[in-house]
Amino acid sequence: MGDDSEWMKLPIDQKCEHKLWKARLNGYEEALKLFQKIDDEKSPEWSKYLGLVKKFVTDSNAVAQLKGLEAALAYVENAHVAGKTTGEVASGVVNKVFNQPKARAKELGLDICLMYIEIEKGEAVQEELLKGLDNKNPKIIVACVETLRKALSEFGSKIILLKPIIKVLPKLFESREKAVRDEAKLLAVEIYRWIRDALRPPLQNINSVQLKELEEEWVKLPSAAPKQTRFLRSQQELKAKFEQQQAVGEDADGGGDEGDEAVPQVDAYELLEAVEILSKLPKDFYDKIEAKKWQERKEALEAVEMLVKNPKLEAGDYADLVKVLKKVVGKDTNVMLVALAAKCLAGLATGLRKKFGQYAGHVVPTILEKFKEKKPQVVQALQEAIDAIFLTTTLQNISEDVLAVMDNKNPTIKQQTSLFIARSFRHCTPSTLPKSLLKPFCAALLKHINDSAPEVRDAGFEALGTALKVAGEKAVNPFLADVDKLKLDRIKECAEKVELVYGKKTGGTADKKESKAAAGKAPVLSGAAGDKETKDAVAKPGPVKKAPAAKSGGPPKKGKPAAAAGMGGAGAKGKKGPETKEIFESELSIEVCEEKAAAVLPASCIQQLDSGNWKERLACMEEFQKAVELMERSEMPCQALVRMLAKKPGWKETNFQVMQMKLHIVALIAQKGNFSKTSAQIVLDGLVDKVGDVKCGSNAKEAMTAIAEACQLPWTAEQVVAMAFSQKNPKNQSETLNWLSNAIKEFGFSGLNVKAFISNVKTALAATNPAVRTSAITLLGVMYLYVGPPLRMFFEDEKPALLSQIDAEFEKMQGQTAPAPTRGISRHSGGSGDDAEEEEQEEVVNDVVDLLPRTDIGDKITAELVSKIGDKNWKIRKEGLDEVTSIINDAKFIQPNIGELPGALKSRLNDSNKILVQQTLSILQQLATAMGPNIKQHVKNLGIPIITVLGDSKNNVRAAALATVNAWAEQTGMKEWLEGEDLSEELKKENPFLRQELLGWLAEKLPTLRSVPSDLLLCVPHLYSCLEDRNGDVRKKAQDALPSFMMHLGFEKMAKATGKLKPTSKDQVLAMLEKAKANMPAKPAPLAKASSKVGGGTATAKFQPASGLAEDSGSSTMESKPDPKKAKAGGPSSKAKGVQGKKVPAKPSLKEDDDKSGPIFIIVPNGKEQRMKDEKGLKVLKWNFTTPRDEYIEQLKTQMSTCVAKWLQDEMFHADFQHHNKALAVMIEHLESEKDGVISCLDLILKWLTLRFFDTNTSVLMKTLEYLKLLFNLLSQEEYHLTENEASSFIPYLVLKVGEPKDVIRKDVRAILNRMCLIYPASKMFTFIMEGTKSKNSKQRAECLEELGCLVESYGMNVCQPTPGKALKEMATHIGDRDNTVRNAALNTIVTVYNVHGDQVFKLIGNLSEKDMSMLEERIKRSAKRPAAAAVRQAEEKPQRTQNISANASMLRKGPAEDMSSKLNQNRNMGGHSETAHSVPREFQLDLDEIENDNGTVRCEMPALVQHKLDDIFEPVLIPEPKIRAVSPHFDDMHSNTASTINFVISQVASGDINTSIQALAQIDEVLRQEDKAEAMSGHIDQFLIATFMQLRLIYNTHMADEKLDKDEIVKLYSCIIGSMISLFQIESLAREASTGVLKDLMHGLITLMLDSRVEDLEEGEQVIRSVNLLVVKVLEKSDQTNILSALLVLLQDSLLATASSPKFSELVMKCLWRMVRLLPETINSINLDRILLDIHIFMKVFPKEKLKQCKSEFPIRTLKTLLHTLCKLKGPKILDHLTMIDNKNESELEAHLCRVMKHSMDQTGSKADKETEKGASRIEEKSSKAKVNDILAEIFKKIGSKENTKEGLAELYEYKKKYSDADIEPFLKNSSQFFQSYVERGLRLIETEREGKGRIPSSTGISPQMEGTCVPASTNTISSSIGNTNGEEVGPSVYLERLKILRQRCGLDNAKQEDRPPLTSLLSKPAVPTVASSTDMLHSKLSQLRESREQYQHLDLDSNQTHSSGIGTTTASPSSTAANIDDLKKRLERIKSSRK
DSSP, rough: HHHHHHHSSOOHHHHTTTSHHHHHHHHHHHHHHHHHHHTTTOTTHHHHHTTTHHHHTOSSHHHHHHHHHHHHHHHHHOOOGGGGGGGHHHHHHHIIIISSSOHHHHHHHHHHHHHHHHHIIIIHHHHHHHHHHHOHHHHHHHHOOOHHHHHHHHHHTTTTTTHHHHHHHHHHHHHHHHHHHHHHHHHHHHHHHHGGGGTGGGTSSHHHHHHHHHHHHHHSSSSSSOOOOOGGGGGHHHHHHHHHHHTTOOOIIIIIIHHEEEEEOOOOGSSSOOOOOOSSSOTTTHHTTTSSHHHHHHHHHHHHHHHHHHSSOOOOOOOOHHHHHHHHHHOOOOHHHHHHHHHHHHHHHHHHHHGGGGHHHHHHHHHHHHHOOHHHHHHHHHHHHHHHHHSSSSSSHHHHHHHHHHHHOOOOHHHHHHHHHHHHHHTTGGSSSOHHHHHHHHHHHHHTTTTTSSHHHHHHHHHHHHHHHHHHHHHHGGGGOOOHHHHHHHHHHHHHOOOTHHHHHHHHOOOOHHHHHHOOOOOOOOHHHHHHHHHHHSSSSGGGGHHHHHHSSOOSSSSHHHHHHHHHHHHHTTTTTGSSSSOOOOOHHHHHHHHHHHHHSSSHHHHHHTOHHHHHHHHHHHHHHHHHOOOOTOOOHHHHHHHHSSSSSSSGGHHHHHHHHHHHHHHHHHHHSSSOHHHHHHHHHHHHOOOOOOOTTHHHHHHHHHHHHHHHHHHHHHHHHHHHHHSSOOOHHHHHHHHHHHHHHOOOOOOOOOHHHHHHHHHHOSSSSHHHHHHHHHHHHHHHHHHHGGGGGGGGGGGGGHHHHHHHHHHHTTTTOOOOOOOSHHHTTOOOHHHHHHHHHHHHHHHHHHHSBBOOOOOSHHHHHHHHHTTTSSSHHHHHHHHHHHHHHHHBBBOOOOTHHHHHHHHTTTSSSSHHHHHHHHHHHHHHHHHGGGGGGGGGIIIHHHHHHOOOHHHHHHHHHHHHHHHHHHHHOHHHHHHSSSHHHHHOOOOOOHHHHHHHHHHGGGGOSSSSOHHHHHHHHHHHHTTTTTHHHHHHHHHHHHHHHHHHHHHHHHHHHHHGHHHHHHHHHHHHHHHHHHHHOOOSSSSSTOOOOOOOOHHHHHHSSTTTTTTTOOOOOOOOOOOOOHHHHOHHHHHHHHHHHTTTOOOHHTTTTTTOOOOOOOOOTHHHHHHHHHHTTTTTOSSSOOSOOOHHHHHHHHHHHBBBBBHHHHHOOOOOHHHHHHHHHHHHHHHHHHHHHHHHHHHHHHHHHHHHHHHHHHHHHHHHHHHHHHHHHHHTTTOOOHHHHHHHTHHHHHHHHHHSSSSSHHHHHHHHHHHHHHSOOOHHHHHHHHHHTSSSSSHHHHHHHHHHHHHHHOOOOOOOOHHHHHHHHHHHHGGGGGHHHHHHHHHHHHHHHHHHHHHHHHHHOOOOOHHHHHHHHHHHHHHHHHHHHHHHHHHHHHHHHHHHHHHHHHHHOOOOOOOOHHHHHHTTTTTTGGGGGGGGGGOOOOOOOHTTTTTTTTTTTTHHHTTTGGGGGGGGGGGOOOOOOOOOOOOOOOOOOHHHHHHHHHHHHHOSHHHHHHHHHHHHHHHHHHHHHHGGGGTOOOHHHHHHHOOOOIIIIIITTTSSSSSHHHHHHHHHHHHHHHHTSSSSSHTTTOOOOHHHHHHHHHHHTTHHHHHSTTTHHHHHHHHHHHHHHHHHSOOOOOHHHHHHHHHHHHHHHOOSHHHHHHHHHHHHHHHHHHHHHHHHGGSSSHHHHHHHHHHHHHHHHHHHHHSSSSSSHHHHHHHHHHHHHHOOOOOOOOTTTSSEEEEEOHHHHHHHHHHOOOOOTTTTHHHHHHHHHHOOTTOOOOOHHHHHHHHHHHHSSSTTTTHHHHHHHHHHHHOOTTTTOOOHHHHSOHHHHHHHHHHHHHHHHHHTTTTOGGGGGGSOOOOOOOSSSSGOOOOHHHHSSSOEEEOHHHHHHHHHHHHHHHHHHHTTOOOOOSSOOOOTTOOOOOOOOOOOTOOOOOOHHHHHHHHHHHHHHHHHHHHTEEEEOOOOOOHHHHHHHHHHHHHHHHHHHHHHH
C-alpha cells in the first residue's frame, strides 16, 4: 500500500495523469464527483482540465477508460469552456472508444458526441464522425454511422448538416461489411424521414436491390413531419414550448405549426455534387453544330444532352454554349433539332440554377418566338426549357423581353406566352409581383382576352386569374377597371382553380413563413405581401389578434394605437380605405337639383340667388352658408347645392364679396359632404377662372384644396391644370401652378401623373409671361423633392438660360426632404397604416424613369460592331468602343435590348490595354444611366465582371470600376448584386485589390439596405479569410465590413459560420465579431411616416426625419447607431442613439456632456524640464526600443495624464486605430490655436507619434505624417529648436519609416526630414540619418543615403559628422551593397559631394575595391556631362533649401508644380535664423542665399559679415561651390522673386514625371504668350532650352522605351515642348539670347526627334514631326544668326565624326545650313563673321578637303563650298579681314580657299584692293553707300565698346546721329546686351544735355570706377556693370561679397583643365544676366575665364571692342591663340588709330 499512499495525497488533476491506472481510476471518480458538484459553469476549476479531457476518453486501461468517459461526459455537460476541447475529444472517442468491445463504452462515447452537439459544437463533431467513416476498422464505421443517425433523429436536419452525410452514403452502401450496409440503410431511412424525396437523386446509383429495400422502408414511415426532440443550449425557449405542448397534448394542431417551422425544406439540389461539363464537350463540338448535315448537328446536340442530364453543374462560362444552342433554337430548319436544343437549354438551366440567370435574357425572346412551331414535341420541349429558365432568373429581369413578344401577330406565340406568364406567376409571391410589374403585364394580357383567337383568350384569362390569385384582388383590380362583368367573372373563376407553388391556403392563415417574416422584419414586406396577410387575417376571425402585431414589427409605428387594432387590419395598406369605392354620381338635371336644393335650403335663399341687387345676393349667400354648416354629411345633396351656386350669375358674379362667400361655400360643401367628381366638374372651371383674382384668389385656392381632398389630388390637379392652360389668362396660369406646388407639399406626391404635368410645365416654361415661368420653375422644385434628379432628364433640351434657372431651383432643394403630407390621408384611412404612402413614394421615382422615351439601339449593335470590339488590333477595338459610346450618347435613354453588346463589352473588361478597360467602364457607366433600372437584367452577365475589374493593379482603373459599379447599383438597387453566388465567388479570389475594394463597397452599401438576399451568407467564409489576409488593407476593410454584414445576418449566424475555421483563427474572428457587434449599425428604419403620432414608448419615431422620401433623397434614416464614435456629433440624434441601441454602454451617452471645449494640451510650468531631468537621472525609462513594450506605453500615458485633456488621452490610447485617427484630427485642428500648449508637451507628442509609427494601419500613419508636417512648419515659424531629448526619442523612429514600401509615405517622411533641418542642426540630423544607413531594410538604406547627399548639397561638407572623411568612408561602403537601389543612392551621394568638393573626395574616401572605384568614376564622368542642368538646380536649390520652411528642396527634387514666388515672399523675412546652428565657415554660403532672396534692400547687419578673417578662404577644403556656379543672380537688374519662380518652373521642365513637366511647360507657355510678361523670361532662355532638350533626351531614351507608359502622354508632352518653344522663338528678342552651345544641343535634339521612327508609329506621330519641322525653321530664322550658324557647323562636324551618327542626321544638319545660306543676304550685317570663319577653319582642320572627298556623299563638301562662296559674294574682298580669330592663318586651308574664291570672282573694277587703302577710304563721307555707313557705325561702336575711347565714341555717334537723323543704329544695338544698349542711350542723353548747356551731371552714372585693384579686367563688363550701380545709389556690401566669392573660387580651383576647342560663347556675353554654361560642350567654368582674362588683360581690349561692333557679346579668345597674335593686334591697333584721324 506504500505506493498507494503516495498518489492518494495528490490533487485530482494530477491523479488523472498518473502512470498507475488505479490512481487514474480514482482520479476519474473524484473528478466525476467534482464536476457534478461545481454549479458555476464559469468556475476557474474547469480550465484545469482543458488539456486532460482528451486523456479521460483515450485511457489505455479499459476499466479506467469507462470511468474517464463518464467524467468526460459530465465535464462536457457542465463546463463553460468544454467547447474548446471538441475536436480532440471527439477524435479520441471515434478512434479509441468506438472500437472498444464493451457496449457501455460505445454508449458513453455516443453520449459525449451528442452532448458536444448540444453545446453548439455540432459541425466539429460531425467532421470527426465523417473522418471516422474512412477508418479501416468496420466497428468504428458502424459506430460513427449510428452516432450520426442518433444525432439526426434527436436534433433534426436543421442542426445536423445533411449534405456531407449524403455525399458519403453511396460509399457506405458499397461496403463489404454487412453491418456497415445495414447501419447505412437505417441512416438513409432516418434521413428520408427529414427530407423525403430530396434524398432520391443522390441515391439513384446505388445497387437496385438495396434501393428497393429502401423504398419499402420509406413507404412505412409515417407521413407526419418529424420533430426535433433534443435542443441546443441556445434553443431553450423552443424546448420549453415543446415540453408545454407535450404536456397539453395539443400536439395535433398547434404543434403541427411549430413543427413546420422546425423542419427546413431541404432541396435535393443542395445535396448533390456539381459536375464540370464544359471540358467534356466533344473537341469538334463547335464545328459540328454548324455543320451542313443535320445528322452531325444532331450528334453534337446529343453529346450536350447527355452532359446536361447531370442534375447539378459546376459554374463556368457557358456563354458560347448558350449562344450556339440559342442559334439552333432560333434558326435551325430541322424541328427535331430545335426540340433537342431546347432540351439542352432546359438541362443547363436546371443544372446551373441561379448561375444560368445571366444568360436568360438572351434566350427567352428566341424561345418565345419559336413557339410559332405547331408540333407538340417541339412546343413541349420549348415549354420545359422556358420554365426551367424562368426559375433561374426573376420575372423582373425578363419582363421586357416577354412583353415585347406579347404583341406578336402569331396567335400561337401569344397563347404560349400568356400560358408561360401564367405558369411564371404561380412561382411568384406578392412581394415578387409588385404593382410596377403587374401594370404592364395586365395591360398586355387585357389585349389578349379581347383577342379574336379563342386559345389566346383562354390563355389570357388563365394568366390574369393567376395574377389575381397571387397578388390579391386589391392589387390587380385597379388594372381591371375597364373589364366587363362577364370577363371579370371568368378571370375570377380561373383564379379559383389555380394551384400556387408557394401553397397559399385560400382564406386560411397566411403561410407561416410569411408571418414570421412579417413579425421580424416589418419593413421587408412590400406592399402586396403585407396586404395579403392582413386580408387573410381579417377574413378568419381566429387569428386576428396576431395580424396587427405582425404588422407592427416592434413598437407600433402607426398612429392612433387604439384604432389600429380592428380597423387597422382591414385598412392597412389602405390609402384608399373605404374610398376605393369612389363616390360616383350620375349627372342630375337642373330640375332635380332645384328640387333637392329646395328641400335643404330656406326658400328665400333660393329666390334671391339671381337677384339683381348685390346686397340681396350677399344675404342669400350668408343663409346658404349657415344652412350648409348645419347639414349632416349624409343628407347634403352636394351636386344640387353646387348647381345652385353656379346658377346665373354663377361664376360671372361681379361683386367680390358675394364671390368670396360663394367660393367659401364651395369649400365647405366639399369638406362636409360626400363630394363627387361630378360635382367637382361643375365648379372647377369657375374656380380656376377666379384663382388669379386679387380679392377672390385665396378663396378659390381654398375651395380647390377642399375639392382635392374630397376627390383626390391627382384627379383634381389634372383637371385644374388642364383648365388653366386651355385659357389665356397668365395670372390664372401662374396662380394655378402656385396652388399646385403647395397642394403637392400638403397632399404628398402619390398617384400624380407626372407625365401629364410635365407637358403642361413645358408649356408654362415657354410662356411669355415671366410670372408663369417662375411658378413653373417653383413647381418643378417641389416635384424635385419627390422625384429627385431623374426629373431633370425631361428638360435637358430647354434653352440653357432656362435650364440654369431650373438647376438653381433644384440646387436649393438639394438636401431637403419632402415634407410629410398633411392632407388627403387622414380622412378616409381612419387609423390605417401608411405603408401605402411609402410604396407610392418609391414608385413615383420609378414611374418617372419609366416615362422617359427610350430608344431601341438593338439594331445598331451589328455583328460587325461586335467583331470590331473583339478585334486583335487594339486600335480597331478602340474604334468599336468609340462607336458604342456615340450610339449611347445619341440615344440618351435606351431600351434594355442591346443585342450581343454585353458579351462584347464583358470581354473588353479584361483587355490587356488598360485604356480600353477604362473606356469600357465609362461605357458601362453610361449604359447604366441610359438604360435606367432595366439594367438589372445585365447585372449577372456584365455587373459582376465589373466587380472583377476592382482587382486591377492600377489605381485609376480600380477607381473607374468602383464608379461604374456605383452607377449601376444606383439604378438596380443591391438585391440583384447580392443574389446568387457571384459576389462570394469574387470575394473568394485572393486578389488583395479586389478584396479591399469589394469589401469597402459592401461596407458602404449594406448599411443602407433594409433586407438582403440570404445569399449574403455565402460571402461570410471569404470575409473571414479576408480578416486574416496577408495584406493589411484587406484586413482593415474586412474588419470595417463586419458590422454591416452582421446587421443583416445577425451575430448568431456569423458566429456559427466561424465553426469551419482553424481554432486559432476562430478565436480571433470571434473577438472581432464581438467588437463589431458593439459597432453594428441599426437597420434603416422603414421610412418615417407623416402621421407618426408617436405611439407607446417609441423613442424611435421622434428622431426620424419625418419624410416620405428620406431613403430616396439619400439621407437614409439610420437612427439607432449605438456607436460611441459617432456620438461626438452631439445634438438630439446622438441622444437618440443612447435610448435606442440596446448594447450602448452607458458611457458614451454621458460622454456627450463631457466637456470637449477646453484646451487639449494643458501647459504645466517646467513640466518638460522636469521630464528631461527624470530621464537623465534614470528615474524613468529612456525612450529607446526596437518595438514599443507595454511599460513604455504605460509610462507615456502617466506622463501625459497631467498635460493632455482626459478625453483626448482616451482616444490616443484606445485599442482601435480609428480612435487614433480621431485624436490626430483633433490635434491638427488645435495646432494653430494652442501653439504654446503643443510646444510645452512637444516631447510627449513626439513620443506618442513614434508609437504610431509601429502601427500597421496605413491610414493612421498617413494622418501622423500629415500632422508632423504641420507641426514642424509651426515650430519653424515659432523659431523653436528641438532639444536633444526630443530629437533622440523621435528622429531614429522617423528614419525607420523612410524605408516604408509605400511611395507616398516615403515621400512624406523625406519632406518631414527636410523640415526638421529648420529646427534642428543639419549636422546633428546627419548622424541620425547615418545610423539609418545601417538598417537591414534596403529601401531605408537607399533613402537615407539620398537624404545625406541632399544635406551635403545644401549645407556643404561641414554637416558631415564626425568628420567628412569618416562620413564619406561610411557612405562609400554602400557602393558595394547587394541591392541595386542602395548602390545607386551611394554613388549619387558621393557624386553630389564631388560636385561640392572636387577631386579631394577621392582622398577622403580612402581605398575602395577596384570594381567600386570604377563604378564611381564612371558615374562622376556621367554626371559631368550634365553640368548645366546641375548649375540651374543648384542656383535654385541653395537658397531655398536653407531658408524655406516649406521644404522647397524636396519639392525641387520631387517637383510638384507649385508657384514658388509666393512662398519665397513669405519666407524672406525668415532671415538667417537657421544659421545659428552651424559653424562659422559656412557664413558666406548663407549670406549668398540671403542676397539671392534680397532685392537689393540693404540689410544693416550685412557689412559685419564682410569683416570676417579671410584666412580660411584659401583652404581648399572649404570651397563651397562646384566649378560651375552661375554668377549670383543678384546681378540681374530685373531679378526679383519672379526669377526664382521661373528658375523653379524651368527646373521642373526636365522632370522625369511627365505630368510635372507638362504643367511646367504650360506655365512657361502662358508667360511667353503674354507680351507684357514675356520679358520676365529674359535671362532664362538658355536655362529653359537646356531643360527642354534634357526632357527631349529623357523621352527619347526612357519614356519611349517604357512599355507601361501610355504613349498618348508622350505625344502630349511632345506637343507641349514644341508649343512652348514655338512661342519662344516667335519673340525675337528672347530667341536671340540662346547661346551657341545650347542651340547646338537643341538642334541635335530636334533633328534626332525628327528621325525617331518610334514617333512615326504613334497615333499622332506625323503631326509631331510636322510641328518639329516648323519649329526648326523658326529656330533658324529667329535665333542669333552667328550663334545658330556656329552651332550648325559644330553639329555637322560632330555628326560627321561620330561613327554612330546616321547619314540621315548629317543630311538634315546640312539642309539647315543651306537654309541659313539662303538667309545670309538679309542677315550678313548682323553676323560676327570672325567667329563663323573661325568655326569653318576648325572644321576644315578636322576635315581637310581630302578627307571630305572620301565621305560617302558629296554633300558636306558642297555645303561648305556653298557657304564660303555666298559669304565671299556678299562681303567681297573684305572677307579676308575677318580672319582675326584664327592663329597662324598661313597654315589655314580656309584662307587659301577664300583667296581662290576671291580671285575667281574678281569684278571689273580691277585687282584685289589693298587692305590698307580700303580701310583708309572708309572715312565719314556724306554720301556713303549703305555698306559704308555700316562700316562707319561699326567703327564708332568699336570705340564705344573700348575702355579708353568710350567717350570719344559716344560723341562721334552723337554727331553722326545729328547729321544723319535717319541713320539706323538699331541693328548694332539690338544684338548687344541690355546693359550696353541702356549705356549708349544714357551716354547720348548726357552729351545732349551738356551741349544744350543744361549743366553737368555727375559722372557716377558712367561705367565708373575702374577696378584696377582687383585682378578682374573691367573689359569683361560684368563686374564693372554691377558696381557702377546704375541708379547712382551707394554700392551695397553684396557687391564686395560677390567679388570675394569670385576670388575664393579662383584661388581654390586653379587646376581647371582647358578644353581643346576654344569656347564658343563666353559666359559673360550678357552682362546683366546670370548665364548658364552650354551643357554638352562643358564650356569653361567662369573661373578659368576670369583667370584667362587676367592673363590677357593687355591683349583683350581690342578684341572685345571689335566683337561689340558686330553686335555680339564679348568673345574670349583662347590664351594659346593670343600669345601668337600680339603683333597682329598691334598692327591693327595702329590701323584703327590712323583711320580715326
